[in-house]
């Protein structure tokens with residue numbers, strides 16, 4: 881799964897504030913994500929985050945050529 885800084889991830893389980901979309905602040909072995917509803921931040925290891933993700937919504941990229949590329953839950 882390709883997750884980059886600036887992407888929006890939609891999680892399977894909504895945050896208690898009601899939002900289910902999180903913005904990726906930091907990517908790597910660990911991820912830092914910020915709730916779009918209340919601004920709460922979470923640190924998660926990649927496998928833990930990938931398990932919770934329903935959908936990845938790519939953020940604005942400068943000059944990316946992969947527009948329209950499908951994001952699925954494969955390997």
Ligand SMILES: [Zn+2]
Pocket residue numbers: 895896897898899915916917918919920
């Ligand atoms: Zn929240």
